[in-house]
Amino acid sequence: MKPVSFTINGMAVSAEVEPRTHLADFLREERDLTGTHLGCEHGVCGACTILVDGAPVRSCLTYAVACSGAEVTTIEGLDNDEVTAELREAFKREHALQCGYCTPGMLISARDLVLRAPDADERAIRVAMSGNLCRCTGYVGIIRAIKSVISARRARAIAPVAMNGGALGPAGSRHSGSETVSELMAGRATATPVSAKAQRPAMDRDWRPQVSFEQSFVVHYPRQQVWDFFGQVRDVAACLPGASLVEEPTDNHAEGKIRVKIGPITAEFRGEADIERDEKTYSGKIIGAGSDVRSSSSTRGMINYSLRPTDGGRATEVAITVGYTLTGMLAQFGRSGIVQDVASRLTAAFAQNLEARLGGKALEDLPVSGEGLNAGSLLFALIRDRFKALLKRLFGTR
Numbered sequence: 001m002k003p004v005s006f007t008i009n010g011m012a013v014s015a016e017v018e019p020r021t022h023l024a025d026f027l028r029e030e031r032d033l034t035g036t037h038l039g040c041e042h043g044v045c046g047a048c049t050i051l052v053d054g055a056p057v058r059s060c061l062t063y064a065v066a067c068s069g070a071e072v073t074t075i076e077g078l079d080n081d082e083v084t085a086e087l088r089e090a091f092k093r094e095h096a097l098q099c100g101y102c103t104p105g106m107l108i109s110a111r112d113l114v115l116r117a118p119d120a121d122e123r124a125i126r127v128a129m130s131g132n133l134c135r136c137t138g139y140v141g142i143i144r145a146i147k148s149v150i151s152a153r154r155a156r157a158i159a160p161v162a163m164n165g166g167a168l169g170p171a172g173s174r175h176s177g178s179e180t181v182s183e184l185m186a187g188r189a190t191a192t193p194v195s196a197k198a199q200r201p202a203m204d205r206d207w208r209p210q211v212s213f214e215q216s217f218v219v220h221y222p223r224q225q226v227w228d229f230f231g232q233v234r235d236v237a238a239c240l241p242g243a244s245l246v247e248e249p250t251d252n253h254a255e256g257k258i259r260v261k262i263g264p265i266t267a268e269f270r271g272e273a274d275i276e277r278d279e280k281t282y283s284g285k286i287i288g289a290g291s292d293v294r295s296s297s298s299t300r301g302m303i304n305y306s307l308r309p310t311d312g313g314r315a316t317e318v319a320i321t322v323g324y325t326l327t328g329m330l331a332q333f334g335r336s337g338i339v340q341d342v343a344s345r346l347t348a349a350f351a352q353n354l355e356a357r358l359g360g361k362a363l364e365d366l367p368v369s370g371e372g373l374n375a376g377s378l379l380f381a382l383i384r385d386r387f388k389a390l391l392k393r394l395f396g397t398r
């Protein structure tokens with residue numbers, strides 16, 4: 001086994017790998033980044049295309065150990081990428097996919113083309129995309145989709161991007177001091193392990209969430225009292241079942257963890273958050289990022305809240321907007337309304353605990369506590385509620 005360290009989708013990763021392990025297997029098997037598909041496994045079909053240091057490479061032909069020090073980006077890391085978003089829309093509009101097996105590789109190759117060749121015509125697009133094979137859709141829609149994105153960007157006068165370095169050599173080999181493949185294979189690797197803290201996704205203030213939703217609840221205490229309580233980070237965290245702080249928080253920064261059980265899986269997201277409060281508008285913002293090492297999942301989230309007096313000032317309505325992006329193995333739970341329903345129950349638990357704390361209850365007497373949010377039982381409750389709603393819709397009864 002050889003040590004290797006690189007950045008995958010913005011997250012520093014270090015691991016021990018067999019020298020023969022190719023990057024696609026490493027990404028899929030070790031990191032659960034299954035958006036990288038494997039077709040031919042010998043460099044022909046392009047299904048496994050990813051970016052290494054910004055350039056498209058065949059991950060089935062690239063040794064993981066050859067990429068020490070490189071920046072690796074998979075289709076999951078392009079969730080918030082502007083060009084990829086335009087391409088996704090165009091692929092949808094032009095019916096450029098059926099089974100979708102070739103699509104991640106197509107999108108990555110097409111993105112590179114769109115960025116570098118703003119003048120590409122249909123022939124140039126066909127030549128540039130000839131390394132990506134599609135077995136079920138045909139190429140007409142794919143070419144039309146890419147062409148439409150190139151034309152739209154040309155109309156907006158967006159300049160091309162120079163190719164990253166342009167050096168020849170194995171993928172990832174441009175890093176000063178990095179070993180050649182043969183040196184790595186011979187066992188002279190010098191990858192430096194990164195700390196657990198460095199494995200957290202970087203905070204990025206320009207990040208935009210994939211999914212957003214709104215929640216609100218009322219607590220029966222005046223706005224100023226609720227506002228003052230929200231300023232005490234430790235007390236607020238204690239109202240959230242399964243959450244705790246790992247370090248003493250400051251007024252505008254906190255590090256903590258939250259434990260969630262999903263059936264047999266227990267995930268513990270550790271991360272940090274920046275906190276902003278605006279006294280004048282009784283509103284605040286929390287921007288955080290965290291990851292669960294066991295499931296190789298990471299999340300970024302943003303919570304905006306505002307407090308509004310209600311019931312003649314005797315109560316306060318807390319309006320919350322939540323935005324998040326979930327990647328990795330647990331991302332399957334982020335694609336439907338499940339996260340939103342789970343968040344509703346978490347919010348309800350938080351509201352009950354907040355009400356109790358504002359009423360002077362001690363931490364150990366909070367109405368909703370426990371090891372952590374058990375999404376297993378939450379999911380059961382959720383399915384039951386949805387089933388009831390369906391029956392009601394069908395038969396007008398509960």
Ligand code: FES
Binds near residue numbers: 041042047049060
């Ligand atoms: S799986 Fe890599 S090119 Fe086909």
Ligand code: FES
Binds near residue numbers: 098100
């Ligand atoms: S959409 Fe099925 S292989 Fe391309």
